[in-house]
Each structure stands twice: as structure tokens, then as C-alpha cells.
Amino acid sequence: MTTGISDNTVMMFAIHDALRRDAAHLARAVERQDMDDPARREAFLIGWEVFKRQLRHHHEGEDVNLWPLIRTYLPARDEENALLNAMEEEHERIDPLITDVDTALRNSDSGWLAEATVTFRQELFAHLEHEERDAVPLMEAVLTPQDWKAFSRTQRKDAGVKGAREFFPYILDEADPERAAQVTRLLPPPLRILVRRAWQPRYAKMNRWN
Numbered sequence: 001m002t003t004g005i006s007d008n009t010v011m012m013f014a015i016h017d018a019l020r021r022d023a024a025h026l027a028r029a030v031e032r033q034d035m036d037d038p039a040r041r042e043a044f045l046i047g048w049e050v051f052k053r054q055l056r057h058h059h060e061g062e063d064v065n066l067w068p069l070i071r072t073y074l075p076a077r078d079e080e081n082a083l084l085n086a087m088e089e090e091h092e093r094i095d096p097l098i099t100d101v102d103t104a105l106r107n108s109d110s111g112w113l114a115e116a117t118v119t120f121r122q123e124l125f126a127h128l129e130h131e132e133r134d135a136v137p138l139m140e141a142v143l144t145p146q147d148w149k150a151f152s153r154t155q156r157k158d159a160g161v162k163g164a165r166e167f168f169p170y171i172l173d174e175a176d177p178e179r180a181a182q183v184t185r186l187l188p189p190p191l192r193i194l195v196r197r198a199w200q201p202r203y204a205k206m207n208r209w210n
């Protein structure tokens with residue numbers, strides 16, 4: 001079985017897919033305009049909180065641990081450094097758009113919320129596409145297997161058990177079956193069992209978005 005994506009970057013594509021999936025959930029929930037219903041509103045807020053947490057954790061991990069690591073291989077390569085600068089700038093542009101959605105929600109302003117959601121989603125999708133098109137090939141070209149292992153280890157350490165308990169079900173939820181199988185195959189067997197038997201069922205009970 002092959003997904004055409006290397007084992008090094010499959011986690012990256014899996015989290016990007018999950019972020020796109022949740023951006024679509026967000027857009028659909030906002031379009032329905034049924035936030036007056038307390039149960040709908042609660043489900044929406046749970047979905048949105050998980051989405052924000054995963055997005056921020058992903059961007060922070062790249063800003064703190066991934067781009068600096070790639071830069072160590074690029075002392076005199078202006079074009080590649082400019083690309084990494086663009087990645088950081090795009091993350092910075094997305095942050096206030098998250099706040100904008102939050103402020104619109106707090107003000108129960110459906111017009112503002114609809115507009116803020118469209119802008120946030122456009123910016124996020126453009127960034128993910130840019131990263132996959134240009135930054136992922138750069139990562140693949142310069143990072144060694146040891147670098148990838150170290151990056152995964154740091155991400156796991158930063159997230160802790162609590163973070164991992166949410167992260168794995170999050171990226172596997174509604175995932176493309178082949179991509180999910182590749183991700184699962186990379187997990188150490190005890191973790192794989194924990195994800196399947198405990199973390200995914202627990203996550204499935206959460207009423208997110210609807």
C-alpha cells in the first residue's frame with residue numbers, strides 16, 4: 001500500500017487534512033445559523049476549542065522546533081530562508097483571524113462571524129497549500145531521519161499524554177483510510193492499542209460541531 005507520502009511527512013499531511021476538515025465543519029456550522037439552540041452552541045464551542053488547540057499546537061511546533069531546525073541547514077540560501085519567513089508570517093496572519101472568530105462569537109454577531117470564518121478559512125487553506133507545495137519538499141530535502149525522529153519526540157513531549165490523547169483521534173477522525181493506516185502503522189504497538197481501544201472511543205463520545 002502506498003499513499004505517495006513519506007513516513008517522515010505523513011503526520012504533517014494528516015494534521016493538515018484534519019485542520020481542513022474542521023475548517024469545513026466550522027463553515028457549515030456557521031452557515032446553519034442555529035447557535036440560539038443551546039445544545040448546538042455547546043457542540044459548536046467544543047468543536048471550535050479542539051480545532052483552535054490543535055491548530056495552535058501545530059503552528060507553535062513548527063515555529064519553535066521545525067523552521068529553526070531547517071534553517072541550520074540553510075546558512076546562505078536566501079530563497080529557502082525567505083520561504084521559511086513566509087511560513088512564519090502566514091502563521092502570524094492566522095492568529096488574529098482566530099481571535100476575530102472568537103470575538104464575533106462572544107458578541108453573538110452572525111454577520112461578523114460569517115465574514116470572520118470565511119477570511120480565516122481562506123487564509124488557513126492558502127497557508128496549508130503553500131506549506132505542502134513548497135515547504136514540505138524543502139523539509140524532505142534537508143532533514144535527516146534522525147531530525148525527523150527528534151522533531152516527533154519534541155512534539156510528543158510538548159503535547160504530553162493529555163495532548164496525545166486528543167491529537168491521535170483528532171488526526172484519524174474522518175481520515176482517508178490509506179493515510180490513517182500509514183499513520184497507525186508508524187505508532188509503537190502499545191500506543192496503537194491505546195489509541196484504538198481507549199482514546200478514539202473517548203473522543204467519539206464528544207459532541208463536536210453538531
Ligand SMILES: [Fe+2]
Binds near residue numbers: 016
Ligand atoms: Fe504544517
